[in-house]
Amino acid sequence: MFKRVFLIVMDSVGIGALDDAANYGDEGTNTLLHAIGNDDYNLDVLRMLGLTTLIGIKEKNTRGIYMRCKTFNPAKDSLNGHYEMMGGILDTTYKTYPDGFPQELVDEIEESIGTHTLCNMPADGIKVLDEFGDKHMKSGYPIVYTSADSVIQVAAHEDVISVDRLYEMCEAIKKIVSKDEYKIARVIARPFVGKYGEFERTSKRRDFSNDAPINVLDILHRFGIKTTCIGKIGDLFNNRSIDVSIKTKDNIDGMMKIIDFAKSDIDGFIFANLNDFDSDYGHRRDREGYLACLEEFNYYLPILLGKLKKDDLLIITADHGCDPTHRGTDHTREYTPIMLFNTSFKKGKLLRHRDTLADIGATVLDNFNIKNPLKIGKSIFDDFKK
Numbered sequence: 001m002f003k004r005v006f007l008i009v010m011d012s013v014g015i016g017a018l019d020d021a022a023n024y025g026d027e028g029t030n031t032l033l034h035a036i037g038n039d040d041y042n043l044d045v046l047r048m049l050g051l052t053t054l055i056g057i058k059e060k061n062t063r064g065i066y067m068r069c070k071t072f073n074p075a076k077d078s079l080n081g082h083y084e085m086m087g088g089i090l091d092t093t094y095k096t097y098p099d100g101f102p103q104e105l106v107d108e109i110e111e112s113i114g115t116h117t118l119c120n121m122p123a124d125g126i127k128v129l130d131e132f133g134d135k136h137m138k139s140g141y142p143i144v145y146t147s148a149d150s151v152i153q154v155a156a157h158e159d160v161i162s163v164d165r166l167y168e169m170c171e172a173i174k175k176i177v178s179k180d181e182y183k184i185a186r187v188i189a190r191p192f193v194g195k196y197g198e199f200e201r202t203s204k205r206r207d208f209s210n211d212a213p214i215n216v217l218d219i220l221h222r223f224g225i226k227t228t229c230i231g232k233i234g235d236l237f238n239n240r241s242i243d244v245s246i247k248t249k250d251n252i253d254g255m256m257k258i259i260d261f262a263k264s265d266i267d268g269f270i271f272a273n274l275n276d277f278d279s280d281y282g283h284r285r286d287r288e289g290y291l292a293c294l295e296e297f298n299y300y301l302p303i304l305l306g307k308l309k310k311d312d313l314l315i316i317t318a319d320h321g322c323d324p325t326h327r328g329t330d331h332t333r334e335y336t337p338i339m340l341f342n343t344s345f346k347k348g349k350l351l352r353h354r355d356t357l358a359d360i361g362a363t364v365l366d367n368f369n370i371k372n373p374l375k376i377g378k379s380i381f382d383d384f385k386k
Helices: 033-034 044-049 079-083 102-115 127-139 162-175 214-223 251-263 276-282 287-307 358-367
Strands: 006-009 066-067 116-123 143-146 151-157 186-193 206-209 227-230 244-246 268-274 313-319 338-340
Touching: 006 079, 006 251, 006 358, 033 287, 044 143, 044 287, 079 227, 079 358, 102 162, 116 127, 127 143, 127 151, 143 276, 151 162, 162 186, 162 206, 214 268, 214 358, 227 251, 276 287, 313 358
Parallel strands: 006 268, 006 313, 116 143, 151 186, 227 244, 227 268
Antiparallel strands: 066 338, 143 151, 186 206, 313 338
């Protein structure tokens, strides 16, 4: 048994279209392969862990245990991906609003928060500020928009609507959109600063999610295993069954916090999300930026590996794809990588493909000698000796 398990989610780093990708308009997608392109790239540590082997690039001297993984849930978003990792599968999918929200919902929202709103359409998070930011500054009305995900995003300049007030609005909106007739998965507060033409979103983003299905975090908590969550994990799981939840500004901040925990004596399960791949580059279809983000993660990885103790297990995975070369701005329906590393691993090994991300959660439970009571997930340890 490993004393600690670190699980890092490279948000959106998919590795090739799933068999049903055509049903989503995502045939031919491969986030990692297309981000690499024909460029020279430095992903030496990720290559050592087996990541590039999973997209057909033959590597020598790998040390990780690595495999491809399907997603069982019918969606392609962070919420469902993270839930599935922890063995929680939603019985029904959340609704999306590709044409904007119905007027009756907008009316309920405006009555609840006591103000008119702007936009009400699917939009890119940066472009929407360019289009509606000036109107927001003059009117004081929050900008309400959606995306291809089941989400309602509420943007406001910090000098116009305080962050605390924005959070209050999002809490009120969450109560409305969680009703069965709307069934929206998340409300996201999007504070921003700056002047017209130079607006910038801040790190004070906050996600307001519905309660997750019973999952591995709940089970670990019940058995007294400490759970520490870094990045947006706490928001995704509504901070339930989480002992410590820490926000991050960006991927670098996330990696530094993970490294700090690796150096510490904290034990249990450390669950982190690195979101920049997705939010800053995938959705914006910035291939060069996506590759640079991968190289940045690769740069900090040896620091983390050097701090891992002999009884630590590191798992690196992803929740979905977001191919920066694909049309549109939506997530993409892809396989995800799973890579395991411990300092005792001397030779890499490719394992069979997994049928669900829930195998990760089952592995975490197995590690802490807890029988898996959930309906889905098989321990990866079944395929190799710890």
